[in-house]
Amino acid sequence: MKIIVDAFGGDNAPLEIIRGCIDAKNELGVDIMLTGNKEAIEKCAEDNSLDISSFQIKNADTVFKMTDTPSEIVKSKRGTSLGVGLDLLAASEGDAFISAGSTGAILVGGTLIIKRIKGIKRPALAAVMPSNDKPFILVDTGANCECNSDMLCQFAILGKLYMEKILGVENPRVALANIGTEETKGTPLAVETYKRLKDNGDINFIGNIEARSIPFGEADVIVSDGFSGNMIIKMYEGAAKAISNQVKDIFKKNILTKLSYLGVKSGMDDFKERMNYKKYGGAPLVGVRKPVFKAHGSSDAYAIKNTIAQAVKFTQSGYIDMVENSVRGNEDERI
Amino acid sequence: MKIIVDAFGGDNAPLEIIRGCIDAKNELGVDIMLTGNKEAIEKCAEDNSLDISSFQIKNADTVFKMTDTPSEIVKSKRGTSLGVGLDLLAASEGDAFISAGSTGAILVGGTLIIKRIKGIKRPALAAVMPSNDKPFILVDTGANCECNSDMLCQFAILGKLYMEKILGVENPRVALANIGTEETKGTPLAVETYKRLKDNGDINFIGNIEARSIPFGEADVIVSDGFSGNMIIKMYEGAAKAISNQVKDIFKKNILTKLSYLGVKSGMDDFKERMNYKKYGGAPLVGVRKPVFKAHGSSDAYAIKNTIAQAVKFTQSGYIDMVENSVRGNEDERI
Numbered sequence: 001m002k003i004i005v006d007a008f009g010g011d012n013a014p015l016e017i018i019r020g021c022i023d024a025k026n027e028l029g030v031d032i033m034l035t036g037n038k039e040a041i042e043k044c045a046e047d048n049s050l051d052i053s054s055f056q057i058k059n060a061d062t063v064f065k066m067t068d069t070p071s072e073i074v075k076s077k078r079g080t081s082l083g084v085g086l087d088l089l090a091a092s093e094g095d096a097f098i099s100a101g102s103t104g105a106i107l108v109g110g111t112l113i114i115k116r117i118k119g120i121k122r123p124a125l126a127a128v129m130p131s132n133d134k135p136f137i138l139v140d141t142g143a144n145c146e147c148n149s150d151m152l153c154q155f156a157i158l159g160k161l162y163m164e165k166i167l168g169v170e171n172p173r174v175a176l177a178n179i180g181t182e183e184t185k186g187t188p189l190a191v192e193t194y195k196r197l198k199d200n201g202d203i204n205f206i207g208n209i210e211a212r213s214i215p216f217g218e219a220d221v222i223v224s225d226g227f228s229g230n231m232i233i234k235m236y237e238g239a240a241k242a243i244s245n246q247v248k249d250i251f252k253k254n255i256l257t258k259l260s261y262l263g264v265k266s267g268m269d270d271f272k273e274r275m276n277y278k279k280y281g282g283a284p285l286v287g288v289r290k291p292v293f294k295a296h297g298s299s300d301a302y303a304i305k306n307t308i309a310q311a312v313k314f315t316q317s318g319y320i321d322m323v324e325n326s327v328r329g330n331e332d333e334r335i
Numbered sequence: 336m337k338i339i340v341d342a343f344g345g346d347n348a349p350l351e352i353i354r355g356c357i358d359a360k361n362e363l364g365v366d367i368m369l370t371g372n373k374e375a376i377e378k379c380a381e382d383n384s385l386d387i388s389s390f391q392i393k394n395a396d397t398v399f400k401m402t403d404t405p406s407e408i409v410k411s412k413r414g415t416s417l418g419v420g421l422d423l424l425a426a427s428e429g430d431a432f433i434s435a436g437s438t439g440a441i442l443v444g445g446t447l448i449i450k451r452i453k454g455i456k457r458p459a460l461a462a463v464m465p466s467n468d469k470p471f472i473l474v475d476t477g478a479n480c481e482c483n484s485d486m487l488c489q490f491a492i493l494g495k496l497y498m499e500k501i502l503g504v505e506n507p508r509v510a511l512a513n514i515g516t517e518e519t520k521g522t523p524l525a526v527e528t529y530k531r532l533k534d535n536g537d538i539n540f541i542g543n544i545e546a547r548s549i550p551f552g553e554a555d556v557i558v559s560d561g562f563s564g565n566m567i568i569k570m571y572e573g574a575a576k577a578i579s580n581q582v583k584d585i586f587k588k589n590i591l592t593k594l595s596y597l598g599v600k601s602g603m604d605d606f607k608e609r610m611n612y613k614k615y616g617g618a619p620l621v622g623v624r625k626p627v628f629k630a631h632g633s634s635d636a637y638a639i640k641n642t643i644a645q646a647v648k649f650t651q652s653g654y655i656d657m658v659e660n661s662v663r664g665n666e667d668e669r670i
Contacts, residue, residue, distance in 0.1 A: 211569035238546060239571050250606060
């Protein structure tokens with residue numbers, strides 16, 4: 001299996017990207033194809049005594065900047081490390097593509113260069129996150145700010161199959177993010193979607209979920225429009241970080257609190273590991289014909305390695321064919 | 336000053352409501368008018384040896400149930416403790432009204448019985464929440480799932496004046512909840528609202544805010560539609576609770592971890608107090624002609640007392656007149 005990786009996406013490129021790829025190669029035995037300025041990649045590896053002799057490098061002289069307009073990825077910015085990576089995936093030169101670069105460009109490029117799975121209205125960005133119980137997936141985290149109920153119902157299928165096939169969750173519990181648990185709550189869109197999900201025999205729909213229940217792992221798949229989904233996921237991330245900072249400060253206060261830390265260190269380490277969303281890798285762009293992952297902009301080697309691991313599982317799972325069949329089945333029902 | 340309190344709203348009614356009212360009377364010197372079944376209130380007070388001889392009680396034989404349809408508050412459920420309380424406020428028998436009962440009924444009743452401030456399109460539910468820095472207000476937390484930019488711009492004014500006049504924050508920083516900080520991010524509604532808030536000289540608009548920055552206190556006023564706002568506020572609440580539970584479990588593990596807790600107890604207590612949203616009282620229904628507060632359904636005496644304290648400040652602040660003037664000023668500008 002060969003994973004194409006944008007060597008110039010994210011805040012820690014190219015060094016952490018290269019490091020993550022080396023770890024993935026060693027641990028998972030995958031082949032790596034890097035995209036980006038060949039000279040710069042080789043120099044970075046050399047400066048840091050990293051052996052990348054087994055990697056293929058596909059040259060791309062420029063980088064897609066965060067300030068560039070996402071739609072440029074299909075035309076004027078096609079020659080960037082991100083554009084070249086997408087084209088290589090489209091041409092089946094590798095099995096999956098990963099970038100920690102511009103979310104907008106990955107979304108536009110994924111949709112227009114890799115293209116949608118037949119029957120899928122709009123691809124979505126998913127995120128796998130930890131909870132107090134098991135991890136859950138949220139679809140969509142920001143690709144589609146405005147949705148209709150066709151899209152939300154497809155997000156449910158995309159999420160359900162992801163949990164089933166890639167994370168091995170049996171009969172995942174699907175819930176709709178809403179302002180209350182009652183069937184009548186929320187926007188007309190929420191009410192309509194509730195009804196359709198309830199009536200869909202392929203989905204283990206457990207009803208609406210309020211945002212406050214999400215961190216307790218009360219559902220495996222959370223369906224949301226991209227705007228609200230973005231609020232949910234980023235607030236989760238922000239609240240966890242803000243609270244962790246406060247707890248850290250408490251332990252740093254004086255000798256006594258520092259000593260106290262030693263007593264709970266192993267528990268705190270377990271907790272940190274459990275809440276570390278980086279272990280689940282990046283966000284899959286679900287609904288496109290080949291595996292595309294958006295790694296977090298702040299990805300380090302560990303996050304990149306885990307994103308590659310997730311891409312490997314994705315590629316082996318047969319997910320895309322199953323989505324196509326499932327969407328076709330659901331379309332047939334509606335005719 | 337006289338505060339009208341629904342004795343039968345919320346999970347802990349009437350006992351905790353009565354207790355909160357007694358504390359408020361003792362600490363703040365306010366007069367209390369309770370609504371609800373007179374006999375039941377008096378029996379509860381007697382059973383718990385509570386002196387409510389100074390309270391006025393306005394009898395209401397029934398209670399607005401959580402399963403009742405909110406719109407019934409204006410007709411068939413007008414005689415409930417909630418409906419009677421709203422009518423008393425409308426008739427100026429008291430200065431403010433507080434209930435821990437049905438949010439929907441408070442919203443509908445507030446809008447139709449207390450009525451909107453002249454010029455206000457739609458009242459909104461606001462919430463004052465703690466952050467790692469100062470508290471912030473979020474408008475709207477769920478009253479209006481679907482909004483237009485007129486409404487969002489008014490939410491900005493409602494929130495700004497609340498922080499200024501009731502919480503004493505000078506020149507509050509107003510931000511629009513969005514999926515990215517750039518001016519072009521989000522829905523067409525977000526883009527339009529960004530432009531209008533930026534152009535409004537009365538508002539210290541600092542731009543878009545991503546949900547992950549909210550817990551760090553990067554804005555004093557967060558403007559949001561009610562659907563996304565509900566996700567933000569409930570995810571904040573849920574994440575804080577889930578993480579606190581996990582941290583608690585770490586300390587409970589064994590003798591060593593329990594001893595460790597003693598070393599950080601004072602820090603943990605400070606932290607808990609800082610993050611305790613109950614100290615800010617309930618959610619004000621902003622945009623109506625008199626002060627109406629929705630206390631949390633799980634309110635205890637402490638939360639009720641603090642909601643009364645917030646209602647007192649609100650009543651003394653002249654907030655409602657200022658909102659009316661400010662909205663008129665902004666309307667004039669648009670003509």
